[in-house]
Amino acid sequence: EPALEAVDVTRTYTMDGVDVEALRGVSVRIDPGEFVAILGPSGSGKSTLMHLLGCLDRPTRGLLRIGGKDVATLTETELAELRNSQIGFVFQSFHLLARTSARENVALPLVYRGIGRGERRRRAISALDTVGLAHRLDHRPSQLSGGEQQRVAIARALVGDPGVVLADEPTGNLDTRTGHEVMDLLERLNTEQGVAIVLVTHEPDVAERARRQIHIRDGLIERDVS
Numbered sequence: 001e002p003a004l005e006a007v008d009v010t011r012t013y014t015m016d017g018v019d020v021e022a023l024r025g026v027s028v029r030i031d032p033g034e035f036v037a038i039l040g041p042s043g044s045g046k047s048t049l050m051h052l053l054g055c056l057d058r059p060t061r062g063l064l065r066i067g068g069k070d071v072a073t074l075t076e077t078e079l080a081e082l083r084n085s086q087i088g089f090v091f092q093s094f095h096l097l098a099r100t101s102a103r104e105n106v107a108l109p110l111v112y113r114g115i116g117r118g119e120r121r122r123r124a125i126s127a128l129d130t131v132g133l134a135h136r137l138d139h140r141p142s143q144l145s146g147g148e149q150q151r152v153a154i155a156r157a158l159v160g161d162p163g164v165v166l167a168d169e170p171t172g173n174l175d176t177r178t179g180h181e182v183m184d185l186l187e188r189l190n191t192e193q194g195v196a197i198v199l200v201t202h203e204p205d206v207a208e209r210a211r212r213q214i215h216i217r218d219g220l221i222e223r224d225v226s
């Protein structure tokens, strides 16, 4: 069964009374363990597709499934629980809490899942160890390099043991070399732990490292190649 699936989804935004079709009838299926890059020009609908696949947004038309469940049949609470248990999110600008240690940033998603303090601590340390930051537990984001901050964000995405990590331009704020180190890490999580990775990128050399490339243009899938 697919980890995530979008079937013939359309997403229309209304701005100043004008409708913009960001996606126009797109179908995508992400299977467990895949490593997928979504590419395309600015404004082509990449972020919109990621938000829909991550069930952060609902489509104007069409169907979304997460772990085989039709999102439209779930309450907001059920959807939030399913999303928290199955998907980890990584963003271009890290979105870490500034006054909070790496360990507490990583533990945060577990707070919302009602997991106790000791268990949160143990799992956050383990996730930071996985991304090679066991020696940075008490550092705040401003005390870390950009690459380290993104690795903390990846640890936060992993701490709930999701089947899929969705990453929107995860190397976009990093220099080329650091970007490739982050890609090395994502590749390792994919091959060694079987986590499915779906990332958006502008950069062809980042996209090339995925095993499947989905090219988007003007709200449509132009090419989907493995």
Ligand code: ADP
Pocket: 013, 014, 015, 020, 021, 022, 040, 041, 042, 043, 044, 045, 046, 047, 048, 049
């Ligand atoms: P990409 O990620 O490929 O740059 P987006 O998915 O962000 O593309 O945007 C696709 C289209 O939808 C663009 O025309 C963009 O301006 C429009 N759009 C995206 N988000 C919104 C929004 N919240 N409100 C209005 N229009 C939006």
Ligand code: ADP
Pocket: 056, 089, 091, 092, 093, 094, 095, 168, 169
């Ligand atoms: P930027 O660098 O332009 O902020 P990001 O890739 O960091 O772009 O974020 C992409 C989008 O995801 C933004 O619209 C942001 O508001 C949204 N976002 C960021 N963090 C979260 C989160 N934890 N949950 C849901 N949406 C988020």
